[in-house]
Amino acid sequence: MSYSEELLRGLEIKARQIRKDVVISIGVGVAGHIGGANSAADIVTALYFYKMKHDPKNPKMKDRDRFLLSKGHVAILQYATLAEAGYFPIEDLKTTKEIGSYLQGHPDARKTPGIEAGTGSLGQGLSIGLGMALGLKADKIDRKVYVLVGDGEIAEGQIWEAAMAASAFKADNLVAILDKNTLQANGAIADRFDTNPISPKWESFGWEVMEIDGHNMEEIISALDRAGDIKEKPTVIIANTVKGKGISFTENIVSYHNGMLTKETYKQALEELS
Amino acid sequence: MSYVNQRIAYGNTLIELGKKNKNIVVLDADLGGSTMGKMFEAEFPDRHYEMGIAEANMTSVAAGLAQTGKIPFTNSFAVFAGGRAYDQIRQTIAIGKLNVKICGSSSGLSDFGDGSTHQAIEDMSIMRAIPNMTVLCPADANEAVEAVKAMVEMDGPCYIRLNRNDYDNVTPEGKKFTVGIPDILKEGSEIAVFATGYMVGLAMEAARELEGDISVKVINVSTIKPINEDAIKDMVKACKAVVTAEEHSVVGGLGSAIAEVLRQECKPIEFVGINDTFGCSGHCYQDVLDYHGLTKVHIADAIKKMAVL
Numbered sequence: 398m399s400y401s402e403e404l405l406r407g408l409e410i411k412a413r414q415i416r417k418d419v420v421i422s423i424g425v426g427v428a429g430h431i432g433g434a435n436s437a438a439d440i441v442t443a444l445y446f447y448k449m450k451h452d453p454k455n456p457k458m459k460d461r462d463r464f465l466l467s468k469g470h471v472a473i474l475q476y477a478t479l480a481e482a483g484y485f486p487i488e489d490l491k492t493t494k495e496i497g498s499y500l501q502g503h504p505d506a507r508k509t510p511g512i513e514a515g516t517g518s519l520g521q522g523l524s525i526g527l528g529m530a531l532g533l534k535a536d537k538i539d540r541k542v543y544v545l546v547g548d549g550e551i552a553e554g555q556i557w558e559a560a561m562a563a564s565a566f567k568a569d570n571l572v573a574i575l576d577k578n579t580l581q582a583n584g585a586i587a588d589r590f591d592t593n594p595i596s597p598k599w600e601s602f603g604w605e606v607m608e609i610d611g612h613n614m615e616e617i618i619s620a621l622d623r624a625g626d627i628k629e630k631p632t633v634i635i636a637n638t639v640k641g642k643g644i645s646f647t648e649n650i651v652s653y654h655n656g657m658l659t660k661e662t663y664k665q666a667l668e669e670l671s
Numbered sequence: 672m673s674y675v676n677q678r679i680a681y682g683n684t685l686i687e688l689g690k691k692n693k694n695i696v697v698l699d700a701d702l703g704g705s706t707m708g709k710m711f712e713a714e715f716p717d718r719h720y721e722m723g724i725a726e727a728n729m730t731s732v733a734a735g736l737a738q739t740g741k742i743p744f745t746n747s748f749a750v751f752a753g754g755r756a757y758d759q760i761r762q763t764i765a766i767g768k769l770n771v772k773i774c775g776s777s778s779g780l781s782d783f784g785d786g787s788t789h790q791a792i793e794d795m796s797i798m799r800a801i802p803n804m805t806v807l808c809p810a811d812a813n814e815a816v817e818a819v820k821a822m823v824e825m826d827g828p829c830y831i832r833l834n835r836n837d838y839d840n841v842t843p844e845g846k847k848f849t850v851g852i853p854d855i856l857k858e859g860s861e862i863a864v865f866a867t868g869y870m871v872g873l874a875m876e877a878a879r880e881l882e883g884d885i886s887v888k889v890i891n892v893s894t895i896k897p898i899n900e901d902a903i904k905d906m907v908k909a910c911k912a913v914v915t916a917e918e919h920s921v922v923g924g925l926g927s928a929i930a931e932v933l934r935q936e937c938k939p940i941e942f943v944g945i946n947d948t949f950g951c952s953g954h955c956y957q958d959v960l961d962y963h964g965l966t967k968v969h970i971a972d973a974i975k976k977m978a979v980l
Contacts, residue, residue, distance in 0.1 A: 506738075506767045514738055514769075518762040524728045525763060528735020528743075531720070535696075536739065555759075558728035565723070 412442035418477035432653035434474035436578035453483035467522020468547035520553025549581030564603030578640035611636030674812040682707025706746035730756035749775025749791030779918035781835035790950030796923025810871035817848035859888035870916035912977035
């Protein structure tokens, strides 16, 4: 399938705006999970602005696709995307993590429109997504559940419980996207706690595995479209990404897993993303 | 239909409710034969999910099902249903106030053969520490039937602990269960005994045997959380002292909950329960109850001790 330049450029521009919103939401002097947010920004943009059926004016519409951020610490990415999509005002992003804000440090389904379930304790989102997928199948609603997991996160045993179960239940309406940015909070995954090789693990659990460049919009949407055709098994899209992508001084830097911007670096980040 | 086993009562009531409410779904982690989830499975195979020996996944899957409008019941032994899956309950179900019902089967010492790893002596403690959680401990099979109905009627996370074994009912069949209401089973004026679960029957026996010597009020506390502060304070007003009785550690369970309620009431309280130890194996239920100090004699002794203060 070929996609128009117009479509691809449009999504790239949107992803850049979302990265900018992520920076604005963190602001100066408050820590934020900017690295892992920006590695997944292209993927999440593609989901909300190309692939998923959803309605910002009716977040609970029955006939919707669902997105779950299993790597819940990059809530700021989802907030920026939801705001750009019209779920709530963009100017509210700067209240993130303030006392009383409906934008909490990790996704809170009670507080924020568009959040399907609370996550934050890593390793649980794939299970929750599987539960939603099973519920949709039971009600014969032909929509998909997309779950974003991290490559450090797959150390959690529950991810593999879910992977096994998704296969056993033939949950072909469940699509996992693995943000393979190679870094976790305390260093490179390959050095600290090596979860590689990743693709063969998912294959052996019975998943359809696709590998893409997580910053190539054409590869992203193509994989999402192909996932729609896979039957009788769930799909995982392993996306090779750069942690901190889009801001030169955060790319591949471990400390921006949960990093702080100064007045100067904030300004520089916004300039680079403009 | 009167049952004498809480698990059988539970299994049958789920079927009864499942016939009326298509949204009820049941999940098991390879223990359906024990939790009686197998009964629901036989009746509604498409609405029962065998999740394998993976309680964490089972619990988070239930959260996801709840978010598609289902009313999921997760089943396992209490140690696993609430203990192993604690984080899954806390982080998504409780924080999110999701409509998931958690059944802690074979709770307390009631799985007498399997021993300490399978005997939940702290489940009420950990579950009631979670905000937004409702914690139920029905006294007998009759009350279990009604409690399960109440679980479906209420919205939000709810944990129920069930006993494994057969024993006589102490509450009447068909009495509507209202979440949060403690129930005076026997009036009395000197010592108030708050009991829950299996210990309610024992408390009643102890109270009857002391008739004439000490006037004992017996209250069945089948909702551990939310605990009804006003009702409990009112119940102890005229009494000089309090005894609590639970098939559970004295740390953090019913005794602690009652003590918290009465923290400004200056009533002496004695706890009857498991003395901050794990359980152990026994050839029969009575053996483990005796060994851990959970008998009517222990309750009577506590009453007598409080009566002479």
